[in-house]
Amino acid sequence: MDKLIFSFSNKSLKNNAKSKEILGGKGANLAQMAKLGLPVPPGFTISTKVCEYFYKNNKKIPKKIIKQVKKEIKITEKITKKLFGDLSNPLLLSVRSGSRVSMPGMMDTVLNLGLNDKTVIALKNKTENGRFAKDSYRRFIQMYGNVVLGIQSHFFEELIENYKLTKGVLQDTELDENDWDGLIQNFKDLVKEKNKKDFPQDVNEQLLGAIRAVFLSWDSKRAKIYRKINYIPDHWGTAVNIQAMVFGNMGQDCATGVAFTRNPSTGSKELFGEYLINAQGEDVVAGTRTPMNIINMGKSMPKIFKQLKKIFKELETKYKDMQDIEFTVENKKLWMLQTRSGKRTAKAAIKIAVDMVKEKLITNKQAVLRVDPNILDTLLHPTLDEKAEKIIIASGLPASPGAASGKVTFSSDEAERLKEQMQNTILVRIETSPEDINGMHASQGILTARGGMTSHAAVVARGMGKPCVSGSNEIKIDYEKKLFKAGSIEIKEGDIITIDGGSGKVMLGEIPTVKPDISGDFSKLMAWADKYRKLKVRTNSETPVDTKTGRDFGAEGIGLCRTEHMFFDEKRIISVREMILSNTPEDRKAALTKLLPYQKSDFFEIFKIMNGLPVTVRLLDPPLHEFLPKTDKDIYDISKELNISHQDVKFRITELHEDNPMLGHRGCRLGISFPEIYEMQCQAIFEALAQCKKKKIKLVIPEIMIPFVSTAAEIEILRNLVDKTAQKIQKTHSIKIKYYVGTMIELPRAALRANDIAKYADFFSFGTNDLTQTTFGISRDDSGKFLNDYVENKIFNKDPFVSIDERGVGELIKIAAERGRKQKKSLKLGICGEHGGDPASIEFCEKAKLNYVSCSPYRVPIARLAAAQAYLKKK
Ligand code: ADP
Ligand code: MG
Ligand code: MG
Numbered sequence: 024m025d026k027l028i029f030s031f032s033n034k035s036l037k038n039n040a041k042s043k044e045i046l047g048g049k050g051a052n053l054a055q056m057a058k059l060g061l062p063v064p065p066g067f068t069i070s071t072k073v074c075e076y077f078y079k080n081n082k083k084i085p086k087k088i089i090k091q092v093k094k095e096i097k098i099t100e101k102i103t104k105k106l107f108g109d110l111s112n113p114l115l116l117s118v119r120s121g122s123r124v125s126m127p128g129m130m131d132t133v134l135n136l137g138l139n140d141k142t143v144i145a146l147k148n149k150t151e152n153g154r155f156a157k158d159s160y161r162r163f164i165q166m167y168g169n170v171v172l173g174i175q176s177h178f179f180e181e182l183i184e185n186y187k188l189t190k191g192v193l194q195d196t197e198l199d200e201n202d203w204d205g206l207i208q209n210f211k212d213l214v215k216e217k218n219k220k221d222f223p224q225d226v227n228e229q230l231l232g233a234i235r236a237v238f239l240s241w242d243s244k245r246a247k248i249y250r251k252i253n254y255i256p257d258h259w260g261t262a263v264n265i266q267a268m269v270f271g272n273m274g275q276d277c278a279t280g281v282a283f284t285r286n287p288s289t290g291s292k293e294l295f296g297e298y299l300i301n302a303q304g305e306d307v308v309a310g311t312r313t314p315m316n317i318i319n320m321g322k323s324m325p326k327i328f329k330q331l332k333k334i335f336k337e338l339e340t341k342y343k344d345m346q347d348i349e350f351t352v353e354n355k356k357l358w359m360l361q362t363r364s365g366k367r368t369a370k371a372a373i374k375i376a377v378d379m380v381k382e383k384l385i386t387n388k389q390a391v392l393r394v395d396p397n398i399l400d401t402l403l404h405p406t407l408d409e410k411a412e413k414i415i416i417a418s419g420l421p422a423s424p425g426a427a428s429g430k431v432t433f434s435s436d437e438a439e440r441l442k443e444q445m446q447n448t449i450l451v452r453i454e455t456s457p458e459d460i461n462g463m464h465a466s467q468g469i470l471t472a473r474g475g476m477t478s479h480a481a482v483v484a485r486g487m488g489k490p491c492v493s494g495s496n497e498i499k500i501d502y503e504k505k506l507f508k509a510g511s512i513e514i515k516e517g518d519i520i521t522i523d524g525g526s527g528k529v530m531l532g533e534i535p536t537v538k539p540d541i542s543g544d545f546s547k548l549m550a551w552a553d554k555y556r557k558l559k560v561r562t563n564s565e566t567p568v569d570t571k572t573g574r575d576f577g578a579e580g581i582g583l584c585r586t587e588h589m590f591f592d593e594k595r596i597i598s599v600r601e602m603i604l605s606n607t608p609e610d611r612k613a614a615l616t617k618l619l620p621y622q623k624s625d626f627f628e629i630f631k632i633m634n635g636l637p638v639t640v641r642l643l644d645p646p647l648h649e650f651l652p653k654t655d656k657d658i659y660d661i662s663k664e665l666n667i668s669h670q671d672v673k674f675r676i677t678e679l680h681e682d683n684p685m686l687g688h689r690g691c692r693l694g695i696s697f698p699e700i701y702e703m704q705c706q707a708i709f710e711a712l713a714q715c716k717k718k719k720i721k722l723v724i725p726e727i728m729i730p731f732v733s734t735a736a737e738i739e740i741l742r743n744l745v746d747k748t749a750q751k752i753q754k755t756h757s758i759k760i761k762y763y764v765g766t767m768i769e770l771p772r773a774a775l776r777a778n779d780i781a782k783y784a785d786f787f788s789f790g791t792n793d794l795t796q797t798t799f800g801i802s803r804d805d806s807g808k809f810l811n812d813y814v815e816n817k818i819f820n821k822d823p824f825v826s827i828d829e830r831g832v833g834e835l836i837k838i839a840a841e842r843g844r845k846q847k848k849s850l851k852l853g854i855c856g857e858h859g860g861d862p863a864s865i866e867f868c869e870k871a872k873l874n875y876v877s878c879s880p881y882r883v884p885i886a887r888l889a890a891a892q893a894y895l896k897k898k
Contacts, residue, residue, distance in 0.1 A: 028091045030067045030098060031057040031266075045070045047262030049121030052362050059341060061334060061359050065102040066266030067095040069234065071122070074260030077238045084234060092230070092265070103267050108226035112149050113142040115159070115268040118233035120240055122261045125363050127482050128457050129249045130261055131170040131240040133233040134304050135163035135268060139224040155273045157203035162303060164210040164222055167229065171236040174217045182209045195312070196301060230265075237263045245457040251814070252464055252487075254821065269358040271351040272303040278324065278352040281307050281477045282317050284335045285345045287367040287485060288424060288476075290374025294318065294332065296348075297475050303351075307477060309454075313494070314475050327357050338362050343384050344393075345375050368424055368485050369398040377544040387551040388895060394548065396862045396889040401425055401488035402545065403576070403881050407523055407534050414531040416520075417509040419470070419495025422481035424525035427468030427490040428533040430517050433502055435462020437516075442466075449520055451507060453500050455480040463487065468522045470529060472498050472507075490524030498529070541576070541884070549577065549884060552891035558868060559875035560886045561637075563855055565589060567628045573880035577887055580637040581629070582788065582877020583728075583855035586704055587645050589625045590618075596650065600661050603647045604675050608699060615703040622704060626711035635721035639788060639855070639877075640708055641767070642701050644730040646689040648679040685793075685802055690731020690767075694741050705745050709752035712760050726763045726786055726851075731793070733772040735779035738764075742783045765851070769793035774839035781846035788877075789836055791856040791864075795823050798832050824857060827864040837871050853877060862889035869893035 029046060031054045042051045050068030057063045073088055096114075100106050105114035115137045120130035138146065138160045147156035165179040183195065186206055192198065198206075214222045223229050240246060241261045250257060271279030282296025297314035299306050300323070307314045320328040331350065334357075338346045347365030351358045367375065376390040385393070407413075407426040429447030432438045435458070438448045442465035450466040452459060454473040463469055463483055468490040471480045475494055484491030500507040505516040509529065514520060521530040541549075561582035562573030570581065590599045595618060602614035630638065652658045658676070662669045681687035694701040708725050715722055729741050742764045753760055764783070768774050769790030777787070796803055803824055813819040827833055836854075843850045853875040858864035860878030865886055868876050870893075878886050 025070075025072060027070045027073050027088060028067055028095055029054065029070065030095060031063060031065060043123050044259075045072065045262070047071055047121035047123060047264070048125050048363055049119060049361060050262045050264050053264065053266070055341070056338075056359050056362060059337065061337075062357055063359050064267040064269050065099045066116075066264060067099070068121075069263040069265070071260040071262045074238050074241060074262070075258065078242075078260070082235075082239070084231065084238075089231070092234075095265070099265075099267055105267075107137055108139075108142060110141055110145050113137055113145050115146075116230070117264075117266050117268050118230070118237060119264040119266065120237045120261045121264055122241070122255075123259050124253075124255060125366075126246060126249050126253075126255070127366070128308070128479055129240075129246045129460075130243070131237055132304075133163075133166050133170050133236065135159045136167070136229050136233055137226045138163045139226065139229075141224075142226070150273065152273055153200040154203065155270065157200050157207060158272055159270070159303070161203050161207050161210055164207065164214065167233070168210065168214050168217075168222070170240070171232045172214060172218050174214065178213055178217070179210060182206060182213065234263050234265075237261060245460055248460055248464075249457075252460075257817075269351050269353045269356075269360075270303065271299075271353060272301055273354060275301055276324075276352070276355045277301055278320075278327075279303055279307060280314075280317060280320075280350055280352075282331070282335070282348050282350070283345060283365045284339050284348070285371070285375055287345065287347070287365050287371050288421065290367065290371035290378070292378060294335070295476070297477050307475070308479060308482075309474075313473075314477075324352065324355075327352055327355070330357050334359065340384070343379065343389075345371075366482060366485050369394075369400075369402040369488060370424060372398060373402075373544045373548050377547050388555065390548060391551050391555055391888065391891050392895055394888065396885040396892065398488050399885050399888065400881070403539055403541070403884060406525070406536060406539055407521070408537045411535045413521075413528070413534055415528050416512050416514070416531055417495050417497040417529040419472075419492040419497070419527045419529065420476050420481070421523075421525055421527035422476055422478070422493040423469075423484035423489060423491035425468070425488070425490035426521060426523045426525070426534070426536060428519060428521040429467045431507070431514055431520055432462075432466065433500065433505055433507075433516060435459045435465070438462040438465040449522060451498075451500060452480070453502075454478065455483070463489065468524065469493075470495060470498070470520075470522050472496060472500055484524070490522055492522045492524055492527050492529055495527070495529060545884075549887055552888045553577075554891075555895055556887065556890040557894050558865065558873065558886075558890040559853075560883055560890060561639075561853070561875050561877035562880045562883050563859070563877050564629070564880060565625075567632060569880050570629050570632045573883055574632060576880060576883035578636075578880070578883045580639075580875070580877075581633060582639050582853055582859065582875060584629065584638055584640045585644065586622070586641060587643055587649075589622060590643075590650060592621070595621050597661070597664055599650050600652065601665050602700075603650060603679070604661075604665060604667060604672065608697075611697065612699050615699055619703055619707055619710075622707035623711050623714070626708055627714050630711055630715050630723045630725075631720050633723045635723055637726055638723045639726040639728050639765075639786075639853075640704075641728045641730050642691075642704050643693055644690050646679075646681055646684045646687045647693070648676065648681065648684070651676050651679065685796065691729045691737045691741055692731065694729065694744070695737065698744055701741065701744055702748055705748040706752060709749055709760060709762075710756075713752065713756040713758055716756075716758055722760070724761050724763065726765055728765055728767055728786075728788060730767045730790070731769060732766040732780060733770045733776075735776060735783060738766050738780055738783040763851075767793075767855075768836075768839050770797050771835055774835040775842075777839040777842040778846045781843040781850055784843075784847075784850070786851035786853070787839060787843055789839070789852075789854040789856070789873075791827060791832065791836075791854055791858040792824065793856075794835065795828065795832050798835060799823065799828070821863075826861050827858045827867050829867050833867055833871065836873075840871055840873065851875075860886050862886075862892070865889040866893040866896065869897055 046068045107114045119132045143160040147153045168174045169176045271277045280298030286295045296317035344364045349361035376393045379385045429449045432448045448466040451470045471493045521534040561580040562578035563583040564570045598617040605611040662672045763785035765786030767790040852873045855877040859876040860882030
C-alpha cells in the first residue's frame with residue numbers, strides 16, 4: 024500500500040500537482056512552507072487516498088491509519104514538548120480539511136482539540152492564563168459540537184449573546200474567566216440535551232470524531248454544490264491535516280490574521296489583509312468582530328509586521344503568484360498557518376499577471392496561461408455610467424468589483440426562485456455563510472451588513488466574479504419584516520437597488536451602464552495571447568452594434584451572420600408574412616422584392632464595419648411558421664393588410680404547423696422548395712458588395728453558408744444557385760467578386776459524408792448546437808427537464824450544450840474534418856454556436872486542427888485567450 028500519512032517535515036515532498044493530489048492544497052503548502060524554513064506549527068497530513076477508502080468502505084477509518092496517526096502524534100509531542108491529553112502540559116491540535124483545490128469555507132475544521140474538564144485546568148496552570156484556557160475550551164465545545172456532533176452553531180451563539188445581554192457587555196473580549204466557565208457549563212448542557220450524551224472527555228475519541236467529521240464534510244450539501252458550480256470531481260476527496268495549535272487568544276501580544284500579498288480586488292502591489300488582537304481562528308472571517316487593516320500592524324506589532332512582509336515576498340518568489348495567507352501570533356511569535364494562490368477578480372488577475380512579467384517573476388507565456396479565460400466575462404460587461412444620476416443610500420466595503428442591479432431578496436431560496444423566473448436579484452444578508460452559496464450563485468450581486476474584505480461573502484463573491492458590497496453597517500436588516508433601512512429610507516423585498524462593488528456604494532433603482540475599458544494591462548495580455556494562438560477568432564453577429572462590439576474586442580471576421588433575425592423587424596415582418604402566405608412563386612417573388620432592399624442595406628452596414636474581413640452569411644434557416652402571427656389580433660391585422668381572408672390565414676398557419684420543427688422544413692430544405700428565397704438573399708449579398716465597391720469600401724469576402732445540409736446533392740443544387748446569382752450580379756454591375764460557398768455541418772450524416780459534401784463546399788462550419796442536439800437526440804429546448812438528473816447521476820460531466828462532448832460530437836467533428844480535407848485540402852474549418860466561446864471546447868478545436876472559432880461578441884476576448892492557452896498547452 025502507498026504511504027498514507029505524511030509529516031510536514033518530510034523533506035522528500037515536491038512542490039507539484041501530484042503532491043497536492045495526495046496531500047490536498049493546504050497540506051502540500053504547509054509542508055512546502057516548513058521546507059522553506061518558515062515557522063509552521065508541526066503536524067502531519069492524512070492523504071486524500073484515505074478519504075477515498077473511507078467512502079468505499081462504509082465510512083470506516085482503517086485501524087492501520089489510527090495506529091500511524093498515534094505514531095505521528097508522538098513526533099509532534101516531541102517537537103512541541105507537550106503531550107496529547109496530558110494533565111500538566113497538554114498538546115492541543117487542530118484538525119483541518121483540505122482538498123486538491125481550495126474550497127474556502129466549504130469543509131470543516133476543528134480547533135483546540137484535546138481539551139476536556141481536566142486538561143483545561145492544566146492549560147490554565149501551565150499558561151497562568153485562566154481566561155485564555157476557558158475561552159479555548161468553550162471554542163472547542165462549540166466547534167466540535169457543531170462540526171462533529173451536528174448541533175447548529177446558532178444555539179451556541181445565542182447562549183453567548185444572552186449571556187452578554189445579562190451582563191450588559193457588547194464584546195466577547197469583555198467576558199472574563201468566570202463568564203466563560205459559566206458558558207462552558209451551558210454549552211455542555213446544550214450538547215447533552217441535543218446529543219443525549221455527555222461531551223466526550225476522551226481525547227482520542229475526540230480526535231477520531233474530528234477526522235471522521237472532516238471526511239464527512241467532503242460530502243456535505245454545501246461542498247457538493249460548490250464542486251458542482253466549479254466542476255470539481257466528487258471522487259477527489261479531502262485530506263486531513265492534524266497540527267499543533269498555536270494561540271492568538273492568549274492576550275494583547277497575540278493576534279490572528281488573513282492577508283494577501285497583493286490586493287486581490289485591484290491587483291495592486293500592496294499588502295492587503297486584516298487581523299484581530301487576542302483572537303483565534305475564524306474570528307477574522309466570520310464577521311463577529313470587525314477586524315483591523317493589516318497596515319495597522321506596522322504600529323501595533325512592528326517586528327512581526329516586518330517579518331510578515333519578508334515572508335510574503337519569499338512566498339511570492341517561491342510560488343510565483345499572489346498568495347492568500349493565514350497567520351497567528353502567539354506571545355510575539357509569528358506562526359504561518361496557510362498559504363495558497365489567492366482568489367482574485369478578473370481585473371486583479373490580469374494586473375498581477377502583467378506586473379509579474381514586468382518583475383521578471385514569470386514569462387509572458389506563463390502570464391497568458393495564468394489567467395482563467397472564463398473570468399474575463401466579468402470585465403467585459405458594462406460598468407456604471409459615471410454621468411448617470413444616482414441616489415446613494417448606503418455604502419460599505421468594495422469587496423468585489425462590478426455593478427449589479429436587481430430586486431432585493433433576503434434569502435437564498437428566494438434568490439433561486441427568482442432566478443428561475445429570469446429575474447435579477449441582489450442578495451441582502453447580515454452576513455453570509457457557506458449555506459448561502461446557492462443564493463449567491465443565483466443572484467446578480469451580494470450586499471452584507473457585516474464582515475470585512477476577507478469575509479465569507481467577499482471571498483466567495485470574488486471567486487464567482489460577482490459584485491459584492493460587504494460590511495455596510497449603515498443598513499439595518501429586518502429578516503422578519505423583509506426589509507432593510509438605510510438611514511430614513513426603507514427598502515422592501517422586491518424593490519430594485521444597484522450595488523457597485525468597486526466603490527462600495529449602494530444605490531436606489533437601476534443605474535444605467537457603459538462599456539468597459541479594455542486598454543492597458545488587458546490589451547497587453549491580449550497581445551501576448553494573440554502572439555501564441557493559431558486559431559482565428561471570429562464573432563457571431565447580425566447587427567451593426569454587435570459587429571462593432573466584436574471588432575472592438577478583436578474579432579477577425581464574422582463566423583455566423585444569421586439572416587433570419589433581420590426579418591423580424593417590425594417593418595419587414597409584413598413582407599415576410601406576405602411571402603410566406605403567397606400561393607404562387609410569382610406572388611412570393613413580388614414579396615421578396617420588397618424585402619431585398621432591407622436585406623441589402625443590412626449587409627452593406629455590416630460589410631462596411633468588417634472592412635475586408637471574412638463574413639460568413641448563413642442563408643435562411645428556421646422553418647417559415649416561426650415568422651407567422653401567433654395572436655388573434657396579429658392574424659386579424661395581417662389578413663387586413665394583405666387582403667386575405669381571416670380564414671385563409673388561419674388555414675395556412677395550420678398547414679405550416681410542424682410537430683417537430685427542429686427536424687422540419689428548415690435550412691437548405693427551404694432553399695430546395697423555395698429557391699427564390701435564397702436567390703434574393705444572395706442577390707442582396709452581392710449587391711451590397713457592389714455598393715461597397717462604389718463607395719470605395721474594402722470588399723469583405725463573403726462566405727455563403729447553406730444550413731442543415733445532410734447530402735451532397737443538396738449543396739450541389741444550392742451552390743449552383745449561388746454561383747448563377749453571383750454571375751448575374753457581376754455582369755450587371757460589371758465587377759469581379761470573390762466569394763466562397765460552404766455548409767454548416769450540423770447533422771451526423773453530413774459529418775460522415777463530408778468527403779462528398781466537400782466536393783461542393785469551400786468551407787465547413789460546425790454548427791455544434793444542432794450537431795449536439797442531433798447526435799444525442801436531445802432537444803435543447805426540452806433538455807432542461809432532465810439535464811440536472813444527468814449531471815447528478817454523472818451521466819454527463821457538463822451540460823453538452825455548454826461544453827462540447829468530445830467523445831461523441833467531437834468524434835463526428837474529427838471525422839468530418841479529416842474526410843473533408845482529404846477531398847479538398849484547402850477546405851476551411853470553423854465552429855460557430857455556443858461552444859465557440861467556451862474555453863474547454865476551444866481547447867478541443869485546437870486539437871481538432873480547426874481554422875477558427877466564432878462566438879458572441881462579448882466572448883471574443885475569452886476565445887482569444889483560450890485559443891492561446893489551448894495552443895500552449897498542446898505544445
Ligand atoms: P479553511 O480551509 O476553512 O480556511 P482552516 O483549516 O484554514 O480552514 O482553518 C480555519 C482557521 O483556523 C485558520 O484560518 C486559522 O486561523 C485557524 N487554525 C487552523 N489551524 C490552526 C492551528 N494549528 N493553530 C491555530 N489556529 C489554527
Ligand atoms: Mg484557511
Ligand atoms: Mg443550426
